[in-house]
Amino acid sequence: MPKLIGFDKARLVSCFLLLFGLGCLQELKAQSLWEYQQEVFAFRSKQDSSLLHGTHSPLLSEDKKNYAGLTYFTINPAFKVSATWVSDKERSKSQLIADEASGLIKFGEVHFQLHGEPFKLGVFKQAEKQKGLLYQDSLIIPFYDGTSGGETAVVGRFLNVAAPQEGDASLWLDFNKAYNQPCVYNMAYTCLTTPEENTVPILIEAGEKTFLKPKDKGTLPVEVMPEFPGGTFAMFAYMAKKFKMPKDVSKSQGVNGAVVVSFIITTEGKVTDVEIVRPLYPSIDAEVIRVIQKMPKWKPGTVNNVPAAVKYTIPYRIVIK
Template sequence: MSGAATMLENLTFKRKYLFMRMPFLLFLLLALPLLGHTQQSDLHNYKVEITRQRIQQDSLFRYGQNSPLPAEEKASFKGLAYFPVNEAYRVQAKFVRTAQEAIFKMPATGPRLADYVKYGELHFQLQGRPLQLNVYQNQELIKQPKYHTYLFIPFTDATTGQETYATGRYLDFSIPLGQDSVWLDFNKAYNPYCAYNSGYSCPIPPKENKLPVRVEAGVKTYEKAGAGGATQGEEKMPEFPGGIPAFMKFMDKTFVLPPLARNAGVSGTVEFSFVVKADGTLADFQVTKSLRPDVDEAVLHTAKQMPLWKPGMLNGKAVNVKFTAPYRVKSR
């Protein structure tokens, strides 16, 4: 075969190869912008989800029966202060199980000391540094079925005692099932209850869990209303028109205790949740803590008659927010 013929054959082959590759190349060109859009959408959804969790937490602090806030502080409570949601503080970690660890009493802010065991270690990188946190298991809690897989991460960092609570902060964790690569999300870091009320005894993070970096994620130090302003610029809780006093007045005025429950002298608390939509309407009513079926139904019937609420806000925009509230039922 002549050189010209060989060159022509090679050129023909390259053209055929390029033609065959064109659909794949075209797919890549079309897919790359979509991939970038998907990643941006995932990040946005992640930030929205964290913010909604924070608004829900604020709701429980202000209205929840088990709120750590003293009763006199609930009415003026405007929300906790948080660092902005930052995906850089959501890191992958390697979980290493540590077996045959001895049970010990973890120091606490009060006289009550709980038994813990070191369950494992989390190895990860943050701000370019290799770091480690120990993970602990409460020996009393694991006796309850709902806490069988629950693990606890108390920690301190370079913000402790400055922007964040002086004793330290906590993260919740679950026993990894069949995997050693897990996510560690500092955007979910929260304060112990003793940060809000001195009546609680809270575990003090062991010195092994002191991180030599600034973790500018999660909740900040709590300040009472009027003592520095613990409000947030990013998010705002939904609100009944007129606030919590008006909410309780509406419930008391509208609620009718079922006759059988009244005759039985039933009293107690029903906790219920609902979604405050972006337009202020309410939906998805559910009982989260039951007292008695007929009383539960009566409380939900009353709640469904509530007027429009002021919606929750996220970055200046109204958003759907799940809200939880208790209602104290009294026999009349």
Template sequence: MLRYLFLLLLAAGPLLAQDYEEEIAIHRDEYREEFLTSPRSPLKKEDLEGLRFYEPTLAYRLEARFVPTPKSQPFEMPTYNGEKKAYVKYGELHFSLNGKPQKLAVYKSALPQLPQYRDYLFVPFKDPTNGTTTYGGGRYLDLRTNDVKDKRLLLDFNKAYNPYCAYSDGYSCPIPPAENHLKVAIEAGEKTYAKQR
């Protein structure tokens, strides 16, 4: 019976990977479309060909343990154009990558938000790929409060994206805090923009 289950899982593996690749392809199509619909977008339709991504891989889709930080005080997160944005640390994500324990802080805007954005969470991070295969200023992940279930959350680095500062000057892109500087390379998600600025 156990041998049968093992063979069944082996056979399902490629199907799971194929379904996941399709999911990420749809996600990236929607990501490109947002550049065409956002009024503050730094890119036009002809610029989208410069967007590049790592091949999607399930190795960077990880289950993380969520630890809330309810007593955190609001603070000002610096941005690359010198402005500051108010955030509060919402919690921490504890996970393992390549057999080593990792941790990332999750932030929530400390300013009043429109109803549709009140459950948004923000994970800016840096890693050793910055300045080589990925944007030097770090990358971002977006989450929602309802992504956390039973103190667990699915952390998918294949959905990591560049801030607008990667494409053009004049944007106030938050600088990832030191606590979110990973020592392990995240070879997933968006790469360096290919077109010349």
């Protein structure tokens, strides 16, 4: 049976109450909320400075003229989580070939929990240094999440981490410091491919949003995103209920991973133009399309209170038990 790891809305609400009602979060007890916010603001200031004044900034000269800063989600300490480091000392021949093709070499993994769900992400280093990429010498965690292709770039985002000292397997992951690749600002740059394993099938509403050209700021294409009846959690529950595992898929095939699918919500709230952005397995891809095409009407997105067609992208994770 497939297992869909969805967005646990109830858990997130309780987390918000803890943060802003009591002003305390267990992981951040040694650092005040104000101090943490200043830390993230300093990180973001460095991002802006590097893009505007850096020697290898990927920003086009025309974008620098009217540059007014990047766009971010509101700082949320719930997205700074403790993680456990797992080294990856041996790679198979096929994995090494995949590493070379993506431009990233796997260095290890981090295991963590977010909203009560367990996840793991691969940690990589660049096969060759890429101009314009911030923090050239850091280890990189490229990742997709439920915002990819919507509020954040379709190619995913990056986190940087330092390898723990020998004998210490603990470290922090701070998604409030997630940032974009150079190709998001300038199409002349090549995007590094985010490995399929690095998909977190929930909404990580933290860190940098997709880049808007300075001339386009203030004229956002969508002011209010479309909404599935009952919200995001209800959408994931609907998909888990309606999805039927294809008969040609068996445990022996080892089909596990995420299908990234996009579709358009029309001004009437209908689902159209369903397409697979990142495939997993042909019959599974087809079943995901079928389920989404059968969705009930959504509450459409709006621009200045006028209904607008919106392209929506989500990851659908399959785990065969």
